[in-house]
Amino acid sequence: MxxxxxxxxxxxxxxxxxxxxxxxxxxxxxxxxxxxxxxxxxxxxxxxxxxxxxxxxxxxxxxxxxxxxxxxxxxxxxxxxDGDPLALALEQEPEKARISVYAQGxxxxxxxxxxxxxxxxxxxxxxxxxxxxxxxxxxxxxxxxxxxxxxxxxxxxxxxxxxxxxxxxxxxxxxxxTLEFAPDAPGSDRCGSCRACQQACPTDAFPAPYQLDARRCISYLTIEHKGPAPEEFREALGNRIYGCDDCLAVCPWNKFADAAHRHLKLAPREELQAPELAAFLAFDDAGFRQFFSGSPIKRIGRDRFVRNCLYAAGNSGAASLVAPVETLLEDPDPVVAEAARWALVRLRPSP
Structure with a gap:
């Protein structure tokens, strides 16, 4: 020891x-x-x-x-x-997207x-x-x-x-x-009867407290999942284009969290705190890589990222996004093209 x-x-x-x-x-x-x-x-x-x-x-x-x-x-x-990650809601600013706090820096x-x-x-x-x-x-x-x-x-x-x-x-x-350190006492569960995180999940990804089904989790669906997102979850994605903070953000213990303790190199980029969907829908591969250089978002690649943005566009109800979505209907990536068709149907519903 x-x-x-x-x-x-x-x-x-x-x-x-x-x-x-x-x-x-x-x-x-x-x-x-x-x-x-x-x-x-x-x-x-x-x-x-x-x-x-x-x-x-x-x-x-x-x-x-x-x-x-x-x-x-x-x-x-x-x-x-710096503040409440849930402050930006879809109905308030439909043409903007939400990026998980951890990926903004x-x-x-x-x-x-x-x-x-x-x-x-x-x-x-x-x-x-x-x-x-x-x-x-x-x-x-x-x-x-x-x-x-x-x-x-x-x-x-x-x-x-x-x-x-x-x-x-x-x-x-x-x-x-290889050194043998004296172990500290393990952390003590202080969740109590609180169910805020369970109730906040838009896709019901918790089969039980302390259990997560990644297949239903928005972070998994927007980051890890390849191919088209299951249609049953697309509306629940809202305007989340990379990750999800809902279950974390509602935790009462966050009242003790202080941005003053945040590592200086993890400060968020201003342009990622409430980004415009239209700009992201215009990305080609080179533009995507340049914009997200040094960002964890770069790891999912342009196609998956634009796919996510198209789901958000389809959920937005914003007529201004029809034209950017239309440019992606013949995208070389079939998943992007399919997401564009889905978004356009929602943006231009049949009479």
């Missing part, structure tokens, strides 16, 4: 690097965590995210991915918004990983005989359950991590280490 002073110093260094939460837990397997993962995959709730099942054994336990690991350092970085992968690597270098300088690996949403790592185990929050009824100090607005990272 490493000395307690090293853990204290590490927490201080993590804070200096922009992390607002830091906790420690064991890298050993956890039966309850494995059972929860097995149930999720067994029900098929991961949808087309086949990579989750393909590396299930590595995801189930830190030591399944790296047998030499002894401890996990769980870290959280705030991206708290720079790509969090880059920001969080840079800070993780800096913390890792600091730790190696202090303990040169140790080994470690850093992760931020790019490997088979269960960041949310590990964050709960390390005491930086708890997995709420919406399945995301909730912090008493920072609400639902945390990017998570993890460092696996």
């Amino acid at each position: 490493v000395n307690s002073q090293l853990q204290t110093d590490l927490r201080e260094e993590a804070a200096r690097l922009g992390f607002v939460a830091c906790g420690f837990t064991s890298a050993a397997p956890d039966a309850a965590r494995v059972a929860r993962l097995d149930h999720y995959l067994g029900e098929g709730r991961h949808g087309a995210m086949d990579w989750m099942e393909a590396r299930k054994e590595q995801r189930a336990s830190p030591q399944g991915l790296w047998p030499e690991a002894r401890s996990v350092i769980a870290l959280g970085m705030s991206y708290a918004p 720079r790509d969090y992968h880059d920001v969080v990983k840079k800070a993780l690597k800096a913390l890792a270098r600091w730790l190696i300088e202090r303990e040169p005989e140790s080994e470690l690996k850093v992760f931020v949403d790019t490997a088979p790592v269960m960041e949310k359950p590990l964050g709960e185990a390390a005491g930086i929050g708890w997995q709420g009824k919406h399945t995301n991590l909730v912090s008493r100090e920072h609400g639902s607005w945390l990017f998570l990272g993890a460092i696996y280490s």
Whole structure:
């Protein structure tokens, strides 16, 4: 077991690097965590995210991915918004779109990983005989359950991590280490009888509290899902073109979240806070890539992004969007063309 002073110093260094939460837990397997993962995959709730099942054994336990690991350092970085993400409603500004708070700024992968690597270098300088690996949403790592185990929050009824100090607005990272740190007490569930997140979901994606069916989740449908979105969900997408904040935004614990604690490099781009749909519908591949350079939105590509914008256009009721939609009826991508036809029918209903 490493000395307690090293853990204290590490927490201080993590804070200096922009992390607002830091906790420690064991890298050993956890039966309850494995059972929860097995149930999720067994029900098929991961949808087309086949990579989750393909590396299930590595995801189930830190030591399944790296047998030499002894401890996990769980870290959280705030991206708290300046105001209520739900303030922009479809009926108020139908020609505008909503983008999830997390995607309005720079790509969090880059920001969080840079800070993780800096913390890792600091730790190696202090303990040169140790080994470690850093992760931020790019490997088979269960960041949310590990964050709960390390005491930086708890997995709420919406399945995301909730912090008493920072609400639902945390990017998570993890460092696996061969050092044996003293574990922190796990996070304590403080959801109580609240059902706000369950009731807020536009697509009823929660079969039960603490369970998510990704196949019904707007974040999954607009980001991970390839091909046409199921028609049963298109109207519920509203004007959400990348991700969804509804279940996070209504969480009462967000009253403690403060944008002053947000990492400076995660500030939102003004042009992504209430963007015009017409401009996005005009994107070709080069224009899309240039506009979203350095953004997590770039990962889904132009076709999927424009598909999402067409669903939003169809839901808008805005006559001004008819012309931009019509230009996409013969788009080379068949999914985009089909979405344009669907949107046009809604914008120009038969008499």
